[in-house]
Amino acid sequence: MKAEKPVPELDKEPNAPHPRQTFSFVGHDAEEAAFAEALRGGRMHHAWLLAGPKGLGKATLAYRVARAALGARRIGPRPLDVDPEDPIARRVMALSHPDLFVLRRGLNDRGKPRREIAVDEARELGHFFALAPSEGGMRVAIVDAVDDLNRNAANAILKTLEEPPARSILMLVCHAPGAILPTIRSRCRRLALRTLSDADVKQASGADAGIVALAKGRPGRAIALKAQGVDTAGADPKRAHSEIARGASAALLGDLYDKMSGEPFEKLAGVLELAGEWTRAAGVEQGGEQWAEAWSALETLRGEAEGLDMDPRHALARAAGVLDRAGASRR
Numbered sequence: 001m002k003a004e005k006p007v008p009e010l011d012k013e014p015n016a017p018h019p020r021q022t023f024s025f026v027g028h029d030a031e032e033a034a035f036a037e038a039l040r041g042g043r044m045h046h047a048w049l050l051a052g053p054k055g056l057g058k059a060t061l062a063y064r065v066a067r068a069a070l071g072a073r074r075i076g077p078r079p080l081d082v083d084p085e086d087p088i089a090r091r092v093m094a095l096s097h098p099d100l101f102v103l104r105r106g107l108n109d110r111g112k113p114r115r116e117i118a119v120d121e122a123r124e125l126g127h128f129f130a131l132a133p134s135e136g137g138m139r140v141a142i143v144d145a146v147d148d149l150n151r152n153a154a155n156a157i158l159k160t161l162e163e164p165p166a167r168s169i170l171m172l173v174c175h176a177p178g179a180i181l182p183t184i185r186s187r188c189r190r191l192a193l194r195t196l197s198d199a200d201v202k203q204a205s206g207a208d209a210g211i212v213a214l215a216k217g218r219p220g221r222a223i224a225l226k227a228q229g230v231d232t233a234g235a236d237p238k239r240a241h242s243e244i245a246r247g248a249s250a251a252l253l254g255d256l257y258d259k260m261s262g263e264p265f266e267k268l269a270g271v272l273e274l275a276g277e278w279t280r281a282a283g284v285e286q287g288g289e290q291w292a293e294a295w296s297a298l299e300t301l302r303g304e305a306e307g308l309d310m311d312p313r314h315a316l317a318r319a320a321g322v323l324d325r326a327g328a329s330r331r
Contacts, residue, residue, distance in 0.1 A: 008107075008113070008263070008265075008266075009104075010104065010105045010106070010107075010113050010114075011059065011102075011104040011105065011144045011145070013055070013220055013221075013223060013224030013227065014224060014227065014228055014262045014263070014266035014267075014269065014270060015224070015227035015228055015261065015262050015266070016220070016223045016224050016227045017223075019057075019059035019060040019062070019063050019144075020059075020063040020092060020093050020095070021093055022060050022063070023081075023082070023084045023089075024204070025057065025060060025061070025064060025078060025080075025081075025204075026057075026196070026200050026203050026204035026219060027057070027196040027197075027200045027204070027219070028056075028057060028061060028193055028194075028196075031061065031191050031193055032061065032064070032078060032079055032080055033079055034191065035048075035061070035064075035065050035068075035079075035080065035191075036068070036079030036080055039065075039068060039069060044069070044169055045188075045189040046161075046164035046165075046168055046169065046170060047161050047164065047169075047170045047171075047172065047187055047188040047189065048169070048170070048171045048172065048188055048189050048190075048191055049146075049172050049174055049177065049184075049185060049188035049189070049190045049191065050062060050171060050172065050173050050174065050191055050193065051174045051175075051177045051190055051191065051192045051193065052174075052175070052192055052193035052194065052195075053175060053195070053218060054175045054218070054220070054221070055215070055218030055219065055220035055221035055222075055224070056193045056194075056195065056196075056217075056218050056219070056220065057193065057204075057219055057220060058173045058174075058193055059142070059144050059145075059173050060220070061080075061193070062142045062144070062171040062173060063092065063142070064080040064081075064082075065080060065140075065169070065171060066092055066100055066140045066142060066169075066171075067080075067082045067086075067088065067089050067092050068080045068082060069137075069138050069140050069169055070088050070092065070097060070099055070100065070135075070137060070138065070140060071088055071135075071137055072086045072088040072089040072092070073086045073088075073089075098134035098135065099133050099134050099135055099137065099138065099139045099140060100139075100140050100141070100142075101124070101125060101128040101139070101140070101141040101142075102141070102142050102143075102144065103117060103121060103122065103124070103125055103141065103142070103143045103144070104117070104143070104144045104145075104148070105117055105148050106121070110309075112306075112309050113265075113306045115303050115306065116148050116149065116150045116153070117143075117148045117149045117150065117153050118150060118152075118153055119150065119152035119153045119155075119156050121153065122149060122152075122153035122154075122156040122157055123156050125141055125143070125156070125157060125160055125170075126156065126159060126160050128141060129141070129160060129165045129168055129170075130165070133167060137167070138167045138168065138169060139165070139167060139168045139169070140168070140169045140170075140171070141168070141169070141170045141171070142171050142173065143157065143170070143171070143172045143173060144173040145172075145173045145174060145175055146172040146173065146174045146180055146184065147174060147175050147176055147179065147180065149180075154180065154181050154184060155181075157172075157184065158181065158183055158184055158187070161184065161187040161188070162187065172184070172188060177190070194217075195216065195217025195218060196217050196218075196219060197217070198212050198213075198217070200219070201215055201217060201218070201219050201222050202222075204219035204222070204223070205219050205222035205223045205226060206226070207222040207223070207225065207226040208226075208232075210232030210233070210236075211225045211226050211230065211232055213232075214230070214232060214235055214236075214274075224270070225270075227261075227262075228260045228261055228262055228266070228267070228270050229259065229260055229261045230256070230259075230260060230270070230274075231255070231256060231259045234252065234255055234256050234259070235256060235274050237277070237278050237281045237282075240252060240274075240278045241278065241281075241282055241285075241327075244278070244282075244323045244324065244326070244327035245327045246327075247324050247327065247328070249319070249320035249321075249323035249324045249327070250316070250317065250320035250324075252320075253271055253275065253316045253319055253320050253323075254316060256271050256274065257271050257312065257316060264312045265305075265306065265309075265312070267312065268305055268312040268315055268316070269302065269305075269306065271316065271319070272298055272301065272302045272305070272315070272319060273302070275298050275319055275322075275323060276295055276298045276299060276302075278323075279291045279292075279294045279295040279298060279323070279326065280295055282326070283295070288329060290325070290326045290329050291326055293326070294322050294323060294325070294326035297322045298319060298322055301315060301318055301319055301322070
């Protein structure tokens with residue numbers, strides 16, 4: 001009998017462990033200490049906005065807080081280290097703890113990734129907090145990520161923020177704080193995570209120097225690139241800009257895709273994310289609206305490819321066209 005493939009989790013990097021399965025943590029000492037002190041002193045704010053670029057460790061930190069807040073046995077040198085074999089830690093890892101709620105994008109009726117978190121899903125958060133803690137302690141919810149909420153879902157979350165229940169913690173993972181509702185930002189304690197040093201990224205990911213350079217201070221990004229077997233030479237921004245400038249984007253993207261490991265939609269997402277990073281870097285180095293437009297077009301394409309189950313080769317051809325048009329202005 002053919003084994004069924006595991007259901008993809010959209011709040012993790014391809015081929016990498018989920019943040020809730022990660023017990024080691026590198027960097028962000030002050031941010032972790034702030035949470036630990038609030039827990040120890042009984043002055044825990046009801047809502048936290050964990051802000052910063054994707055791949056910094058925001059969700060990993062949120063699950064560390066959740067395990068500690070729910071009572072997992074502390075062990076280890078860092079303030080939020082817990083015993084991975086503790087029953088509470090194991091139930092958090094299995095998403096089976098009754099006092100933990102995770103709001104994230106899921107799959108639609110056709111088994112394809114949803115492009116956003118809908119209002120009906122967001123309302124479940126209010127239902128969760130309306131109940132008393134099952135085990136007499138705290139109730140903890142993680143939204144990963146608040147960027148994925150549609151407008152109605154964001155308003156549903158806002159109602160919970162306006163009327164916070166006792167003994168509750170809500171952690172909002174946010175990749176772009178400027179894009180979310182100001183009323184959500186104003187009701188949260190904001191904790192901004194910064195990029196790490198290359199040494200810390202290497203320690204966290206075990207990646208080589210080429211991967212670390214591509215990750216640009218984001219350990220989660222390094223773990224994902226390493227897991228996908230990214231060709232660091234082919235993905236190097238300087239080489240990519242050179243290939244784009246001479247109209248060779250199709251070959252560049254196709255080669256990267258063919259050398260990656262993982263499911264087709266994961267490989268496609270990885271290539272499109274790299275392409276987006278190239279356009280951002282080109283915009284900084286060269287200026288010009290064409291690179292901002294290219295980045296926006298690639299982001300739109302990423303959403304369409306994911307939501308519509310687009311053929312990867314078709315999506316790569318469209319992405320190559322976007323890059324070639326942007327690069328044509330330099331030729």
